Amino acid sequence: xxxxxxxxxxxxxxxxxxxxxxxxxxxxxxxxxxxxxxxxxxxxxxxxxxxxxxxxxxxxxxxxxxxxxxxxxxxxxxxxxxxxxxxxxxxxxxxxxxxxxxxxxxxxxxxxxxxxxxxxxxxxxxxxxxxxxxxxxxxxxxxxxxxxxxxxxxxxxxxxxxxxxxxxxxxxxxxxxxxxxxxxxxxxxxxxxxxxxxxxxxxxxxxxxxxxxxxxxxxxxxxxxxxxxxxxxxxxxxxxxxxxxxxxxxxxxxxxxxxxxxxxxxxxxxxxxxxxxxxxxxxxxxxxxxxxxxxxxxxxxxxxxxxxxxxxxxxxxxxxxxxxxxxxxxxxxxxxxxxxxxxxxxxxxxxxxxxxxxxxxxxxxxxxxxxxxxxxxxxxxxxxxxxxxxxxxxxxxxxxxxxxxxxxxxxxxxxxxxxxxxxxxxxxxxxxxxxxxxxxxxxxxxxxxxxxxxxxxxxxxxxxxxxxxxxxxxxxxxxxxxxxxxxxxxxxxxxxxxxxxxxxxxxxxxxxxxxxxxxxxxxxxxxxxxxxxxxxxxxxxxxxxxxxxxxxxxxxxxxxxxxxxxxxxxxxxxxx
Numbered sequence: 135x136x137x138x139x140x141x142x143x144x145x146x147x148x149x150x151x152x153x154x155x156x157x158x159x160x161x162x163x164x165x166x167x168x169x170x171x172x173x174x175x176x177x178x179x180x181x182x183x184x185x186x187x188x189x190x191x192x193x194x195x196x197x198x199x200x201x202x203x204x205x206x207x208x209x210x211x212x213x214x215x216x217x218x219x220x221x222x223x224x225x226x227x228x229x230x231x232x233x234x235x236x237x238x239x240x241x242x243x244x245x246x247x248x249x250x251x252x253x254x255x256x257x258x259x260x261x262x263x264x265x266x267x268x269x270x271x272x273x274x275x276x277x278x279x280x281x282x283x284x285x286x287x288x289x290x291x292x293x294x295x296x297x298x299x300x301x302x303x304x305x306x307x308x309x310x311x312x313x314x315x316x317x318x319x320x321x322x323x324x325x326x327x328x329x330x331x332x333x334x335x336x337x338x339x340x341x342x343x344x345x346x347x348x349x350x351x352x353x354x355x356x357x358x359x360x361x362x363x364x365x366x367x368x369x370x371x372x373x374x375x376x377x378x379x380x381x382x383x384x385x386x387x388x389x390x391x392x393x394x395x396x397x398x399x400x401x402x403x404x405x406x407x408x409x410x411x412x413x414x415x416x417x418x419x420x421x422x423x424x425x426x427x428x429x430x431x432x433x434x435x436x437x438x439x440x441x442x443x444x445x446x447x448x449x450x451x452x453x454x455x456x457x458x459x460x461x462x463x464x465x466x467x468x469x470x471x472x473x474x475x476x477x478x479x480x481x482x483x484x485x486x487x488x489x490x491x492x493x494x495x496x497x498x499x500x501x502x503x504x505x506x507x508x509x510x511x512x513x514x515x516x517x518x519x520x521x522x523x524x525x526x527x528x529x530x531x532x533x534x535x536x537x538x539x540x541x542x543x544x545x546x547x548x549x550x551x552x553x554x555x556x557x558x559x560x561x562x563x564x565x566x567x568x569x570x571x572x573x574x575x576x577x578x579x580x581x582x583x584x585x586x587x588x589x590x591x592x593x594x595x596x597x598x599x600x601x602x603x604x605x606x607x608x609x610x611x612x613x614x615x616x617x618x619x620x621x622x623x624x625x626x627x628x629x630x631x632x633x634x635x636x637x638x639x640x641x642x643x644x645x646x647x648x649x650x651x652x653x654x655x656x657x658x659x660x661x662x663x664x665x666x667x668x669x670x671x672x673x674x675x676x677x678x679x680x681x682x683x684x685x686x687x688x689x690x691x692x693x694x695x696x697x698x699x700x701x702x703x704x705x706x707x708x709x710x
Contacts, residue, residue, distance in 0.1 A: 189280050190318030192302045193346035195295060195309075197355040198390075198567065204295055204309070204400075206281035210264035212255040216248050219274035227272050231255065234266045257300055258282040283309075285400035291358050293394050293413040294351075294512065294565055297403045306403075306411060308349060308566065311513050315569050315577070318346035347577050350568040352388035357381055360685045360696070361391040364678045365660075369395035372665035372674055378415040378544040379678070381686065384552035384648055384657045386582035387561030389510070390686075392545075416515040419541040420642045420661070423627030423671070424478045424609075426537030428554065430487050431475050431600065433498035436593045439489040442472045442600070446482045453481040458529045460484060475600050476608035478624065480536045487535035492523035495535065501588045502550040503560050504542055510563045511580070518542045537627055544644075548659040551646045554597050554621070555654040558589035602651045613676035615649055615683045622647020622679065624671040629664070640664050645675035649683045655690055658682055 195204035232239045296307020304313035321343035369377045381391035394414040398406035434440045451465025474482030505520035519541035562583040569578040601621035609624045625644035628636040643662045648654040660675040
């Protein structure tokens with residue numbers, strides 16, 4: 135009887151125990167369902183769903199003849215999913231990836247031990263490294279296809295095109311200014327995985343990215359190469375501090391080429407200094423020197439203050455005005471107005487300027503576009519510097535006409551000379567012609583735009599003839615173009631020292647002109663900063679104008695590039 139009683143008591147105890155355990159389990163389930171369901175659901179989603187942003191393809195940048203200047207290469211980007219990787223496998227992954235990618239093991243370890251569902255390891259890695267990682271078959275390691283910006287021509291037009299960063303955001307040049315067109319819209323993909331972390335692809339769980347638009351430039355790859363070839367030569371030959379060249383269509387304002395020295399390779403922009411990245415053609419201020427005499431001459435003819443054969447006594451090379459003595463680089467006696475410009479007489483030009491007076495001279499300086507931004511579609515442009523007549527000194531009427539006490543850019547000189555070339559119109563310079571989508575549909579066009587009418591057609595034709603004489607008979611003889619006529623003006627300007635005085639050994643040598651003289655196809659400005667040992671614009675810059683113009687004119691008329699031009703087919707980035 136005792137044994138039976140004891141057995142029933144133990145059975146009751148077991149029953150009570152399991153009953154209480156059941157009640158506790160049901161209570162726990164109710165608690166989870168009522169109070170913890172959202173939290174646990176979110177954890178489950180993170181374990182089984184992976185949200186991945188899909189990068190759009192950045193738009194291509196083409197030159198004026200649809201030759202690609204900036205393209206995208208498809209690359210593998212490496213990621214890990216730390217939550218899905220057992221700790222025992224993480225050390226193997228760290229060892230393998232550190233060897234293949236040459237990455238610091240401690241940095242990899244910190245990434246793999248994060249409590250996250252997605253961590254980037256390396257973006258846009260070379261194909262050989264990606265293949266080696268794939269062969270290792272590492273659990274929890276995956277790849278996403280991304281595009282890497284590549285510049286097939288390396289340094290060519292680098293200051294115009296600029297570059298974009300790792301995330302395809304524009305950082306410099308057109309890549310920055312037109313980023314909203316080029317970048318596109320990202321998409322997304324929801325990758326679902328089962329309990330073993332095997333990927334389950336469902337097409338409905340994604341939004342495709344929208345690729346960026348393409349840019350079509352006014353820049354011509356061949357003309358750009360010709361310009362850079364000659365700029366490189368003069369930069370090195372004369373040991374210059376810097377140099378710029380602009381080639382422009384004088385009738386439309388379209389920029390056919392723009393280059394600077396020093397320069398940089400867009401595929402390796404990380405090694406470039408700020409000095410090499412600077413677009414000197416639009417952001418460097420300098421006194422133009424004698425090329426500025428074109429403004430004075432044009433204004434005097436337009437206002438009927440002089441005629442070509444009017445005579446001026448040039449004081450035999452030394453002219454006292456107030457407390458200042460003005461000199462010519464060579465002494466002259468009596469010169470006609472035409473000869474004053476052809477022989478670049480400072481004294482003769484100052485006497486012409488006095489006939490105009492400060493107000494009229496200033497008005498034409500502004501009409502030619504100096505002292506204001508041109509509005510070109512490139513970042514970083516400066517307006518230059520020109521003071522109003524009320525701020526002039528008593529001798530400013532001598533200095534300003536010969537290009538002192540004013541600050542200009544190379545682009546402003548090209549635009550001003552184009553006024554003479556095209557019949558008197560100041561055109562807005564531009565480098566982007568069209569924006570198109572991937573189907574070729576035009577999204578936006580940028581047609582030529584007239585800024586203002588500066589001179590009459592008659593005045594521009596008369597100045598054009600005088601500037602032809604500068605090359606044929608005057609200071610610009612080295613700018614002659616075999617087989618073509620040309621017009622232009624030399625410039626040699628002293629640079630200002632920090633104390634405000636003019637340097638005796640630092641100069642800007644420049645030449646600005648157009649060709650052919652009768653029916654101009656191109657305006658070209660060349661500016662060389664601190665050439666040595668020779669520094670005269672007629673010796674340093676004028677030959678660059680000639681060499682560029684002869685090849686560009688032959689190319690434009692025959693559509694055939696010079697024989698020595700390379701074929702741009704290999705991408706520097708593609709060789710990594």
